Each structure stands twice: as C-alpha cells, then as structure tokens.
Amino acid sequence: MGTGGREHALAVALAHDSKVETLICAPGNPGMAACGELRDVDMGDPDAIAALAVEVEADLVVVGPEAPLVAGAADAVRAKGIACYGPSAKAAAIEGSKTFAKEIMAAAGVPTAKAHTCHTAAEAEAALDEFGPPYVVKDDALAAGKGVVVTSDRDEALAHAAACDTVVIEEFLDGPEVSLFVVTDGTTAVPLLPAQDFKRVGEDDAGPNTGGMGAYTPLPWAPDDLVDTIMTTVAEPTLAELAKRETPFVGTLYCGLALTSKGPKVIEFNCRFGDPEIQAVLALLDAPLSGLLDAAARGKLAEYPKPQWRDGAAVCVVLASEGYPEKPVTGKPITGADMPGVLHAGTALDADGQLVSSGGRVLNVVAPGATLNQARRRAYALAAGVELPDARIRRDIALAASEDRIVAPGA
Secondary structure: OEOOHHHHHHHHHHHOOOOOOOOEEOEOOHHHHHOOEEOOOOOOOHHHHHHHHHHOOOOEEEOOOHHHHHHOHHHHHHHOOOEEEOOOHHHHHHHHOHHHHHHHHHHHOOOEOOEEEEOOHHHHHHHHHHHOOOEEEEEOOOOOOOOEEEEOOHHHHHHHHHOOOOEEEEOOOOOOEEEEEEEEOOOOEEEOOOEEEOOEEEHHHEEEEOOOOEEEEOOOOOOOOHHHHHHHHHHHHHHHHHHHOOOOOOEEEEEEEEEEOOEEEEEEEEOOOOOOHHHHHHOOEOOOHHHHHHHHHOOOHHHOOOOOEOOOEEEEEEEEOOOOOOOOOOOOEOEOOOOOOEEEOOEEEOOOOOEEEOOOEEEEEEEEEOOHHHHHHHHHHHHHOOEOOOOEOOOOOOHHHHOOOOOOOOO
C-alpha cells in the first residue's frame, strides 16, 4: 500500500515472487500498474484501508508509508482478522514523535545524540547555545523525510524551529551514516543489508535536506561486525523496550545511524522501509519477499529462513523535479520510464494518457553490478535513457565509497 518509489520496489519484488497469486496496489502509481491491480484508497483513512482489505479478501497487507501507520492503518486491518506487515499506531510513534523515540532510547540504553525537546523560542535558543554548530533541528512530528535542518547558520536553525510546533534540538553526530532495516515480528529480529543514502540535494552534500537523492548497498568500508553491533546495541534493546511497554513492534524498524568514534549512535528511527535505500537493498535480495513479510506479520519469523543475498552491489539514483525540494515543478512529460530498473515515485497520467511528473522525487533508477563501480555505471547509464526536462540528479551517488574514500572511525 502506497504510491512512492519504495512501494514500487516492494511491488516489483512481490510481483516476481512465485508464492504471490494476486497483487493489489493501493492506491499505487502508473509504474505499479505493471505489477498488479491498482485500487483507489484514502491512505489517511485506516477504516477505508481495512475495508478494502476485506473486500479483496487479502491474505496479507503491507503498509508502505509512515503516515497511515502512525494513523493506525495496521490496527484497523488486524481488527478485521487480516495479517498486516506494519506496526501499530502506538509502536509507530517511534517515527511519529522524535521525543517518544528519545524516551525509548533512554530507557533502553541505546546510544544516541544528546537532545532537548523545545516548545518555545527561548527553549530553542538555549538548546542551540548548549550544543553549538552544526545545529541539528528536527520537527517532532512527521515531515515526510524533510523535517530536519542541519546547518551552521543559527538564524536558519531558529527559523526552522519557529516553523514547527515542537522541535527536538540535538548535538551533531559526526561520522559516516548508515541505514539498517530490521524485519521483526516483535520478538525475533532479522537484519537486511546495510545501506547508505544521500539526503542533501546537491553534490558533495550541498544544499537542503531532501527525502533522499540516492543510495547504495552494501558498504565496503564498514566494519565486518557492524550489523551485529547495531543489532545488539540498538535494534534489540529498542524492540525489547517497546515489548516491555506492551507495544510490540511488528514490521520494519529502520535504524538510521552515524558511525562515530565512540561507536554507532542513532540519528533517527523510522517505522517502515526507508526510501531510497530499500530500492537498492531489494535489488540484491535472492529470496522470496512475501514469505519473510508474512512470517513477521504472523509472529513466525523465528521459523523462517534468513534472507539470502546476491553477490555484488546495487545503486539507486533519484531523478527529481526541477526546483526540488523547495518548489518542485510538476506536470513535466516523461519518457523512458518503462525500462526495467526504473521505479516510479512521483508520476501520474495526464488527461491524454501522457506520463508526467507529479511530485518532488519523480523516479528511482536502480541497477545491480558485480562491483560498486559497475553498479554506479549501470545506474547512471539507465538514468541517461530517461527523459524528464530539467530533472535534478546527483552525480556522486556511491562515488566516494567506490573510490575507497570513506573510512569508518577506528578502521
């Protein structure tokens, strides 16, 4: 369920799964029409989502975006007796409220940045003065991946704080960033491949934060024990604390971390697969996706085989609209988006049936390769075959990693 590149990637993986008999994408996008039947649904209405699941006699519902999860979509579906992959509204608050996430981490002893929740301008000013630049200011509520400002400009930091009802201001965490998706049934937790995404709109991490301009996996520079360390110090304690509070987390716990000189520290948690990292991760999955998600939804993950992965690497490159992220220009015609490896994120059909841009991030171009260099070349070659006038694209996705220019602290 969903409309973006993340959901298109999930739909492609499920459509190629021999165990999936029927796939319904709701509301979906033009690219997902090739994967299964599209059905309209109001993603902001949990009851409507549950009603559609009952109508189509779904065996499993997979909720992609965070907003429906925070609103209680998974609760509504489960109330109808249908298995659902996605956390309850109470558990999804780990993304819906930065303050709640910090409370969980504090109780669980999970390493993260020091932070203050601020409700007034005076509180924000005091927090900025305490931590100093670079300033990290986060909207406490959902902001579609664009509620964070990281800047050395104090006025910019204060302006962002003033634009939000409540903000979390925290110390800056230096070091390479890592994304790890953990599939869990509330008790058993299974990690996927670690990935790295690129939040800034421009090359060399210039410009404002976005929902993500590209990603790659695996991480050739990461310590061999990185995933085990994240699981034991971050994911498992967090899930245990949620279960202790009688809000077991079922679905994807996204762990966004910085590898600091003192070890991995959490930047943020999400309650779903991250976009665009999951597009790259799924490109290397060598096992049925439906079985993994179904086992998690039914509390049987401990009995299910661990995911298998293809050798090599995968790179995802985002084609965004002109003016993104400040003022995306939509309605531009698109050609070449029907090629394998091109995932739709912000597309629509106009009155004449022409595919056009309808959002900020329009397409995700994904390619695997035997090496990270090869995957990069293939992804950018594929992107060159897509026509989107005045598209914004970063040309340095995975470049530093492919040139061995990233060094993990302590390496």
